[in-house]
Amino acid sequence: MYLRGDFENDHSAAHALRQLRAVGFTPADIDVFSDEPIEFPKGVLPRPSRMSLTVVTGAVSFMLLAVGFVYYTQHNYPLVTGGMPLFSFWATGVIFYELTMLGAILTTLVCFLWESGLLRRSRRPVPIIEPGIICIRIGCLPDQADEARRALERAGARNIARMEVAE
Amino acid sequence: MAAVPEVIPYPEVRRDLWRPLERTGRSYSIWVIILLAIALWGLSCWGYQLYRGIGVAGIRRPVFWGFYLVDFVFWIGISHAGTLISAILRLTDANWRKPVTRAAEAITVFALMIGGLFPIIHLGRAWVFYWLIPYPNSRLLWPNFRSPLLWDLTAITTYLTGSTIYLFLPLIPDVAQLAEHASGWRRALYRKLSLGWTGSDREWHALERAMKLMAAIILAVAISVHTVVAWDFSMAIAPMWHSTIFGPYFVVGAIFSGIAALLLVMSIIRKTLHFERYLTPHHFNNLAKLLLLMSLLWLYFTVAENLTVWYGNEPKEMAVFGDRIRGHFAPYFWIMVVCNFVVPFVLLGIRRLRNIRTATIASITVLVGMWLERYIIIVPTLSMPRLAAAWGSYSPSWVEISITGATFAVMALLYLLFSKLFPLVSVWEFEPHPAEQD
Numbered sequence: 001m002y003l004r005g006d007f008e009n010d011h012s013a014a015h016a017l018r019q020l021r022a023v024g025f026t027p028a029d030i031d032v033f034s035d036e037p038i039e040f041p042k043g044v045l046p047r048p049s050r051m052s053l054t055v056v057t058g059a060v061s062f063m064l065l066a067v068g069f070v071y072y073t074q075h076n077y078p079l080v081t082g083g084m085p086l087f088s089f090w091a092t093g094v095i096f097y098e099l100t101m102l103g104a105i106l107t108t109l110v111c112f113l114w115e116s117g118l119l120r121r122s123r124r125p126v127p128i129i130e131p132g133i134i135c136i137r138i139g140c141l142p143d144q145a146d147e148a149r150r151a152l153e154r155a156g157a158r159n160i161a162r163m164e165v166a167e
Numbered sequence: 168m169a170a171v172p173e174v175i176p177y178p179e180v181r182r183d184l185w186r187p188l189e190r191t192g193r194s195y196s197i198w199v200i201i202l203l204a205i206a207l208w209g210l211s212c213w214g215y216q217l218y219r220g221i222g223v224a225g226i227r228r229p230v231f232w233g234f235y236l237v238d239f240v241f242w243i244g245i246s247h248a249g250t251l252i253s254a255i256l257r258l259t260d261a262n263w264r265k266p267v268t269r270a271a272e273a274i275t276v277f278a279l280m281i282g283g284l285f286p287i288i289h290l291g292r293a294w295v296f297y298w299l300i301p302y303p304n305s306r307l308l309w310p311n312f313r314s315p316l317l318w319d320l321t322a323i324t325t326y327l328t329g330s331t332i333y334l335f336l337p338l339i340p341d342v343a344q345l346a347e348h349a350s351g352w353r354r355a356l357y358r359k360l361s362l363g364w365t366g367s368d369r370e371w372h373a374l375e376r377a378m379k380l381m382a383a384i385i386l387a388v389a390i391s392v393h394t395v396v397a398w399d400f401s402m403a404i405a406p407m408w409h410s411t412i413f414g415p416y417f418v419v420g421a422i423f424s425g426i427a428a429l430l431l432v433m434s435i436i437r438k439t440l441h442f443e444r445y446l447t448p449h450h451f452n453n454l455a456k457l458l459l460l461m462s463l464l465w466l467y468f469t470v471a472e473n474l475t476v477w478y479g480n481e482p483k484e485m486a487v488f489g490d491r492i493r494g495h496f497a498p499y500f501w502i503m504v505v506c507n508f509v510v511p512f513v514l515l516g517i518r519r520l521r522n523i524r525t526a527t528i529a530s531i532t533v534l535v536g537m538w539l540e541r542y543i544i545i546v547p548t549l550s551m552p553r554l555a556a557a558w559g560s561y562s563p564s565w566v567e568i569s570i571t572g573a574t575f576a577v578m579a580l581l582y583l584l585f586s587k588l589f590p591l592v593s594v595w596e597f598e599p600h601p602a603e604q605d
Contacts, residue, residue: 032368035177035344036595037375047372055380073310076303094318094395101388102325108380109332116373118339118362126365131177 002165003138003148004127005157010038013134016155017044023147025138033127033135051111055104062103066096125163137163175444180597184590185345187440188353191587202580209573212566213288221291223566230549230561234571235289237541241424242282242574243323243396244417244537248425249275249330250389252454254382263453265596266445270436271429272334273591277581278428279327281574286319288570315399322388322395329385336377339364340595356588393421405548406484407476407491416468420537423461423507427533430454432582434527436591445592448523455515455526458533462511469504486555487547495560496547499539506536 007013013032017040020030027045032038067089074086089096113119127135136157138148145162152160175183216223226233249272256264287296299320301310311317343364346357364370397417400408410416430451437446473492476484491500510532514525551558563571585591 033366034368034371035340035366037371038368045368047369049372049376051373051376051380055384070312073301073303074312077309079309088313092312094391094398095312095321097391098318098321098325098388098395101384101391102328104384105325105329105332105381105388108377108384109336112336112373112377113362115376116370117367118364118370129366131181 001140001142001145002125002163003140003145003152004159004161004163005136005138005152005155006129006159007134007136007155007157008132010040010134012156013038013136014040014044016136016152016157019151019155020136020138020148023151025140025144025148025151029139031124031137033129033137034133035129035131038134049115051108051115054111055107058107058110059100059104062106063096063100065103066099070095123165125165127163180445181344181594183442183444184592184594184597185348187586188345188588188590195583195587199580199583202576202583205576206573206580209570209576212569212573216288216291216566216570217293221289223564225562225564225567226289227559227561229552229557229559230546232289232545232549233561234563234567235285236545237538238571238574239282239285239289240396240417240541240545241538242278242285243393244421244424244541245428246275246278246282246326246330246425247389247393247418247421248278248429249273249333250385251422251425252429253333254386254389257378257382258386263450266442266592267429267433267450267454268596269334269337269589269593270432270591271425272330272337273582273585274425274428274432275330276327276334277578277585279323279330280581281577283323283327284574286316315395315402318395319399322392326385326388326392329381329388333378333381333385335360336374336381337593337596338589339374340366341590341593344594345590390418393418400544400548406481406487406551406553407472407548408544410472412468412472416472419461419464419468420540423458423465424534424537426454426458426461427530427537430458430526430530431534434523434530436586437523440586440591442592445597451523451526452521455521455529458526458529459511459515462508462515462533466508469507483551483553487551490547490551491543496543500543503536503539503543506532507540 005016007016017030017032021027021044027047030045032040032045070092071087079086124139125137127137129135136152138152140148149160224233224235226235249268252264252271253268257268287293290296298306298308299317301312301317303310339361342357343361343366346354346361349357394414394417397413401410401413403409433446433450433454436442473488476488490496511529513520514529515521546561550560
């Protein structure tokens with residue numbers, strides 16, 4: 001089951017998150033909804049990301065693919081050069097650079113879609129929020145609901161309500 | 168130009184910025200029809216060139232690159248507006264950029280789409296353009312990756328892909344909000360484009376991280392793109408092209424013309440969409456100062472480039488130099504200097520004169536000046552190759568002039584259509600309490 005609580009500012013929302021973490025809820029159980037990005041103090045709701053590392057890996061992979069592609073295509077056609085080399089790394093450096101960057105760009109897009117959870121079907125209920133309101137949604141077991149509700153109340157939440165799982 | 172920051176409630180911000188999407192005035196429709204007519208005229212001219220052959224253009228031996236290549240370099244330069252304003256200012260956390268970025272990013276995408284067309288238009292037999300792409304084939308073509316023209320193809324493809332994603336990502340939260348309020352086909356379109364955005368902190372975190380990374384990547388790509396465009400020329404051992412500073416010179420020129428284009432677009436948006444509260448004198452003042460800085464940098468590079476040629480006194484180079492400074496091309500050269508340096512320096516350098524109107528005038532002259540700069544770089548050198556017996560002249564045909572004119576109409580048309588579909592100022596990024604102190 002899911003509970004929601006609305007807050008008017010990020011201070012009280014951060015306070016609620018601390019309360020929820022203190023009674024045993026993990027960041028995986030909690031989602032915060034708002035119509036603009038909220039910056040919480042460090043450690044309040046950590047969302048670790050491997051986006052930078054993955055993007056670098058994607059870029060390097062594209063570079064290796066580009067080198068392989070250029071090498072293969074130039075050798076694939078039997079051009080007679082009298083022993084002169086067909087493949088030059090530096091003369092094709094611009095191609096490698098651009099394809100490396102293309103790899104970084106496409107990996108960033110994929111990472112964004114993956115980490116944001118967009119395009120993935122979820123049965124979690126999505127709260128409708130008014131402009132300027134910050135909504136905290138907690139996924140909990142029925143026996144944890146009272147504890148979650150009390151934590152939200154202590155932080156000054158309004159509109160605390162139960163949310164049903166989407167069909 | 169100092170302005171007291173106005174506190175605008177969020178619902179009002181949304182209402183104001185969404186208003187252009189909901190209402191279509193008569194003048195809008197008239198402009199769309201006029202621009203569409205010009206664009207269609209340009210398209211039919213291209214069709215005529217395809218039917219009759221490239222001979223209908225003014226390009227002929229020895230000037231094989233004329234208006235089309237001038238337009239190509241010009242539009243690629245304009246595309247730098249989005250990257251500079253958005254990427255640099257995003258990376259440096261400059262808050263004043265927020266109402267400006269979307270307009271800039273849209274310029275990048277549209278200018279690239281237009282600029283990228285010119286090498287294809289210039290091909291003559293445009294239907295075989297894919298022969299440029301070096302993949303294993305059965306056409307007895309050896310895939311040659313060393314041609315700077317292929318570098319262009321790769322660089323522009325990467326830049327266009329990156330710029331489109333860079334424009335699209337920050338649009339997602341806005342289209343998600345629009346999807347809730349729109350109806351009919353708009354609702355379906357916005358829903359598809361919002362990718363199921365809910366406004367959760369996971370989504371915001373991922374978006375912010377992705378935008379930071381994209382800003383860094385797109386900056387590196389943008390610089391490389393115009394450097395590669397410069398290398399199209401400087402890799403050739405032609406008089407006044409074979410220069411080591413051509414890369415940075417072109418990048419500076421591109422950013423210069425990009426800022427000018429952005430200022431002009433902002434000025435038009437402000438006036439026609441009544442965005443006076445969002446695009447404030449503060450934004451124009453900051454961009455005008457940036458334009459002034461780029462004008463000075465442009466002057467520095469122009470002097471450095473020409474002074475070394477003059478001092479070197481190499482006969483082949485001096486022939487081109489002389490024709491530029493005091494010969495056939497001198498009027499273009501000196502108009503360029505006036506447009507790119509004298510006008511911005513006077514209008515924007517004197518604080519008392521600097522306002523929205525003068526910034527707009529300066530940006531128009533800079534755009535004219537930068538187009539002339541591309542012309543001055545390309546045509547004189549090609550007119551006077553190293554062999555004096557091969558010298559020739561160039562004058563554009565009505566086909567080239569029509570296609571060039573049409574691209575400006577296409578740019579305006581794309582912008583008009585974009586403004587009807589998406590808010591030109593990012594709603595979620597616009598803070599209701601802007602910290603705008605001059």
